[in-house]
């Protein structure tokens with residue numbers, strides 16, 4: 001009865017909240033339908049090794065081909081999904097689809113990895129690691145070493161101890177773990193100390209202005225230094241120009257990702273893009289050698 005009274009009070013004092021709830025419920029119904037109708041699609045953005053410009057893999061980024069609104073980015077629907085009953089089903093879809101796509105590339109090149117964003121509730125779901133284990137067991141053609149789980153440092157991880165256990169189990173299955181958007185949370189250093197991670201991703205908000213903003217540059221340099229001290233490869237996100245790429249290489253950064261290399265692309269564009277990229281790189285290198293010897 002107290003609960004009912006509480007609800008009535010909402011009607012009296014905050015009709016806006018009710019409208020907001022109704023709107024979210026409708027949005028979730030639409031997303032559920034979209035999942036059934038296969039309106040979601042993964043785009044892929046290359047991740048590059050700075051040493052030799054070799055593409056090491058691709059990050060999967062979700063998009064929604066909305067029947068009326070066109071192509072929607074995750075910022076337009078993931079907030080509604082967060083903490084809803086759809087968060088785990090959608091996360092499962094992403095996981096399966098990303099691995100499926102990777103296996104298609106592996107017919108051309110087995111070295112290519114896939115990076116998959118995992119939401120904190122999905123990661124912390126009781127059956128997450130069990131599911132991965134049985135999935136890998138029933139798909140012996142999938143190479144776990146080529147799968148990276150990207151975990152947001154900010155959300156990861158209210159229950160840091162459990163998160164550590166889950167991530168350690170994923171690592172024992174052969175997967176890699178990346179700490180995404182590093183530096184944006186409240187406890188970056190604590191996470192760095194307690195979570196089992198392989199790769200650190202410097203958030204793009206620090207990278208964007210690092211050529212002109214001395215504090216951003218200092219942060220980027222410090223994160224690279226820190227990552228090196230912890231023996232973690234470090235990936236800079238949001239690399240929009242070659243000037244950024246060169247500066248990052250000079251700072252000792254290992255990996256980059258950003259519009260300066262390529263925007264996220266549809267799966268079918270990935271192998272053609274890769275062939276073109278490699279062709280350019282090898283021509284550039286052989287040109288360099290030619291110049292040196294002549």
Ligand code: C2E
Pocket residue numbers: 045060061062073074075078094117118119150180181204237238239240257258259260264
């Ligand atoms: P994120 O994981 O940090 O991904 C990087 C975001 O930066 C992507 O935005 C990417 O398109 C964008 N980006 C890449 N290079 C550049 C650049 O040079 N400049 C700029 N300005 N932006 C760049 P997107 O695809 O809109 O994704 C936003 C966020 O949504 C992701 O951030 C990730 O946290 C989340 N997300 C995306 N896909 C998934 C998914 O499948 N599952 C989950 N749980 N989260 C996802």
Ligand code: MG
Pocket residue numbers: 059117150180
């Ligand atoms: Mg990510």
Ligand code: MG
Pocket residue numbers: 180181201203204237
């Ligand atoms: Mg990020």
Ligand code: MG
Pocket residue numbers: 181
């Ligand atoms: Mg982000």
